[in-house]
Amino acid sequence: xxDNKSSLELLRGYNFYELYWIxxxxxxxxxxxxxxxxxxxxxxxxxxxxxxxxGTIRDDDSSASFYQFGKKKLFIVLNEMARTxxxxxxxxxxxxxxxxxxxxxxxxxxxxxxDDVFTRILCQNAEDWILWSFNEIVGELQQCLxxxxxxxxxxxxxxxxxxxxxxxxQYKGIVMALVKKWQWDRIRTTGSKHNWxxxxx
Numbered sequence: 418x419x420d421n422k423s424s425l426e427l428l429r430g431y432n433f434y435e436l437y438w439i440x441x442x443x444x445x446x447x448x449x450x451x452x453x454x455x456x457x458x459x460x461x462x463x464x465x466x467x468x469x470x471x472g473t474i475r476d477d478d479s480s481a482s483f484y485q486f487g488k489k490k491l492f493i494v495l496n497e498m499a500r501t502x503x504x505x506x507x508x509x510x511x512x513x514x515x516x517x518x519x520x521x522x523x524x525x526x527x528x529x530x531x532d533d534v535f536t537r538i539l540c541q542n543a544e545d546w547i548l549w550s551f552n553e554i555v556g557e558l559q560q561c562l563x564x565x566x567x568x569x570x571x572x573x574x575x576x577x578x579x580x581x582x583x584x585x586x587q588y589k590g591i592v593m594a595l596v597k598k599w600q601w602d603r604i605r606t607t608g609s610k611h612n613w614x615x616x617x618x
Contacts, residue, residue, distance in 0.1 A: 424462045433459070457485035474498065489513045492540075496549075509548035512540040521555045524591045562596060571600075579604045 427436055440455035448454060464483055465474065474480050476498060481491045492511040499507035512518060514536050522536040543551065561574035578592050582604055593601055 421462060421465045424458075425466060428462075453485060457483075460484040461486070488537075489515065509545050512543070512548045512551040514540045515552055515556065517556045517559050518552050520559075524594065559595070562600065566599070575600055575603055579607065 445451035445454040495510040561570040564570035
């Protein structure tokens with residue numbers, strides 16, 4: 418379904434219930450809350466066609482009123498739209514504030530409370546080069562840290578954090594908060610002189 422026009426073509430061959438079943442079981446079945454995703458997708462297909470008669474979403478906040486479409490998804494969509502407009506260096510509207518972004522942001526929160534508010538402010542006001550990569554890099558790193566011991570992903574994450582600790586020991590507390598005990602032991606004892614091979618992921 419590369420665009421909304423081709424998505425709507427599905428309604429020519431299937432009624433609503435048939436399309437809902439296909440999306441729930443075949444498209445979104447491997448994700449959590451597949452039924453909500455299917456409902457949101459069908460609502461989006463119809464609302465874009467009705468609300469934006471030319472089929473193009475506006476570069477503003479208007480689509481935030483769609484079903485299951487909050488600020489986080491809005492930022493992701495607007496960022497992707499900015500990338501496809503052909504500008505050489507488009508500005509990032511904001512980073513999508515997923516749970517892993519919020520968790521990482523709390524390490525830099527100078528306040529005792531207001532973690533969610535601080536995350537949202539950080540995700541809109543950090544430097545552009547941070548905003549473009551914040552969600553993806555932090556998310557990928559945390560996924561690699563959850564991988565099985567001695568796999569390529571696990572070794573990659575430990576290598577990255579080992580280099581961070583070697584070059585910026587002031588972030589020791591952050592590194593320790595992200596890793597398990599065995600991962601910290603390996604980082605502490607080997608540092609940048611890693612005695613395992615980091616394979617390409």
